[in-house]
Amino acid sequence: xxxxxxxxxxxxxxxxxxxxxxxxxxxxxxxxxxxxxxxxxxxxxxxxxxxxxxxxxxxxxxxxxxxxxxxxxxxxxxxxxxxxxxxxxxxxxxxxxxxxxxxxxx
Numbered sequence: 130x131x132x133x134x135x136x137x138x139x140x141x142x143x144x145x146x147x148x149x150x151x152x153x154x155x156x157x158x159x160x161x162x163x164x165x166x167x168x169x170x171x172x173x174x175x176x177x178x179x180x181x182x183x184x185x186x187x188x189x190x191x192x193x194x195x196x197x198x199x200x201x202x203x204x205x206x207x208x209x210x211x212x213x214x215x216x217x218x219x220x221x222x223x224x225x226x227x228x229x230x231x232x233x234x235x
Contacts, residue, residue, distance in 0.1 A: 144180035151176050168230035175223040181210035
């Protein structure tokens with residue numbers, strides 16, 4: 130899911146706010162239901178991973194070619210976002226989990 134800002138560019142601020150909102154929503158549902166929801170956790174994690182990638186890619190575009198030279202902060206943040214997206218149930222694994230639970234198959 131891409132959140133578009135002005136001129137059709139991804140909006141990092143909105144990504145961060147939406148990711149935080151999904152995490153709080155999943156936690157609130159866990160508190161009220163008293164049991165973990167794999168669907169809620171997968172949705173929140175998938176969106177947070179994609180938001181982290183979108184934000185770091187946006188930072189790299191803004192800072193130009195120096196973003197990925199040496200041990201620059203943006204390079205490290207992007208590397209961490211890639212690691213977060215691919216570990217602990219990468220995005221390719223989370224999408225079928227979410228789809229199956231929405232369809233009542235899992």
